[in-house]
Amino acid sequence: MKILQGCMVSLERNKPYVAMIFVQFVYSGLALLSKAAISKGMSPYVFVVYRQAFASLALSPFAYFDSKHDAPISCNLLCKLFLVSLVGLTASSNLYYVSINYTTATFAAAATNTVPAITFIMAVFIRVESISIKHTHGLAKILGSILSLAGAIIYVLVKGPSLHFMIPENQKHNSHSLTMVHSKGDCIRGSLMMLSANTSWSLWLILQGFIVKQYPAKFRLTVMQCFFSFIQSTILAAAMERNTSAWRLGWDIHLLSVAYCGVIVTGICYWLQVCAIETKGPVFTAMFTPLALIMTATISALLWNESIYWGSIGGTILLVIGLYSVLWGKNKDSVKMENNEDGLPKEETILECIIQN
Numbered sequence: 001m002k003i004l005q006g007c008m009v010s011l012e013r014n015k016p017y018v019a020m021i022f023v024q025f026v027y028s029g030l031a032l033l034s035k036a037a038i039s040k041g042m043s044p045y046v047f048v049v050y051r052q053a054f055a056s057l058a059l060s061p062f063a064y065f066d067s068k069h070d071a072p073i074s075c076n077l078l079c080k081l082f083l084v085s086l087v088g089l090t091a092s093s094n095l096y097y098v099s100i101n102y103t104t105a106t107f108a109a110a111a112t113n114t115v116p117a118i119t120f121i122m123a124v125f126i127r128v129e130s131i132s133i134k135h136t137h138g139l140a141k142i143l144g145s146i147l148s149l150a151g152a153i154i155y156v157l158v159k160g161p162s163l164h165f166m167i168p169e170n171q172k173h174n175s176h177s178l179t180m181v182h183s184k185g186d187c188i189r190g191s192l193m194m195l196s197a198n199t200s201w202s203l204w205l206i207l208q209g210f211i212v213k214q215y216p217a218k219f220r221l222t223v224m225q226c227f228f229s230f231i232q233s234t235i236l237a238a239a240m241e242r243n244t245s246a247w248r249l250g251w252d253i254h255l256l257s258v259a260y261c262g263v264i265v266t267g268i269c270y271w272l273q274v275c276a277i278e279t280k281g282p283v284f285t286a287m288f289t290p291l292a293l294i295m296t297a298t299i300s301a302l303l304w305n306e307s308i309y310w311g312s313i314g315g316t317i318l319l320v321i322g323l324y325s326v327l328w329g330k331n332k333d334s335v336k337m338e339n340n341e342d343g344l345p346k347e348e349t350i351l352e353c354i355i356q357n
Contacts, residue, residue: 026264029265044097055223059271102193106297110152113151114195117146119202119205122206137330146322147321155316160309208277213278
């Protein structure tokens with residue numbers, strides 16, 4: 001009986017970790033499918049509209065039966081949700097899909113690894129994440145963020161020899177590649193837009209910590225944000241895309257991509273992230289981002305003949321080291337908080353409790 005209870009306790013503690021690994025696996029599919037759909041001519045603005053529409057419809061039944069669905073909704077809260085949706089969902093998604101048209105799926109996944117560093121820096125500046133250079137776990141969080149950012153930069157900029165052995169000889173010339181050659185200006189434009197998208201997403205991760213404490217019904221919280229983003233994205237798409245044929249969906253990769261991104265990514269994964277943010281904080285959630293890069297790069301190499309370079313391998317190693325450094329530091333913070341004799345968090349961890357239960 002004690003063994004069973006111990007297993008249940010262990011499973012309960014590991015739920016956030018399992019959820020975040022699943023989220024990153026789904027995000028690898030996001031980069032691959034969205035790149036395929038947009039490369040085949042789908043408007044990125046229309047893509048976001050359909051994505052948010054699918055998410056709102058898919059999650060609405062769950063939001064209705066949410067155990068906390070009777071929580072009051074004030075006008076002030078609705079205004080906050082509208083602004084948070086504009087920053088985190090509408091701006092981030094549109095910038096991401098426009099920029100991915102100038103890059104590859106692997107580059108998009110690599111650039112997304114700036115999210116942990118950006119989130120950590122922003123969280124420290126607005127005083128929702130604590131650091132202390134006097135303790136080893138504080139230094140681990142700082143060093144881990146630096147290593148993650150350095151690994152992402154190395155992955156993008158450092159090439160070296162390619163790993164051709166990953167692709168069978170009989171597929172090298174037959175594999176379809178979605179990689180396109182762009183001008184230097186397009187590459188710079190795409191990189192800057194991707195950075196802006198990641199900054200917006202990092203801000204969304206932090207703001208969720210405040211919103212979810214004010215409104216605990218997480219399903220309804222997610223649905224309302226998706227719906228607000230749908231309205232905002234529709235207005236933007238109507239202004240940017242005047243061709244009515246761009247709004248048509250057929251039984252092809254376009255429908256598959258928006259359904260996958262809407263129902264699974266925007267719906268289920270956003271909800272899982274809100275739950276993880278509530279219990280572990282925004283930096284914990286962001287630090288799992290490197291896993292999607294490894295998955296995306298491997299699938300792209302096997303299916304679309306995208307080359308993987310030794311420089312990318314080195315960058316990935318740094319990303320993983322940085323990931324576990326920050327997670328170790330976060331875990332030490334949590335243990336120290338739980339073992340505090342007087343039941344109150346100490347000075348270096350009290351700010352972190354603002355976004356945790």
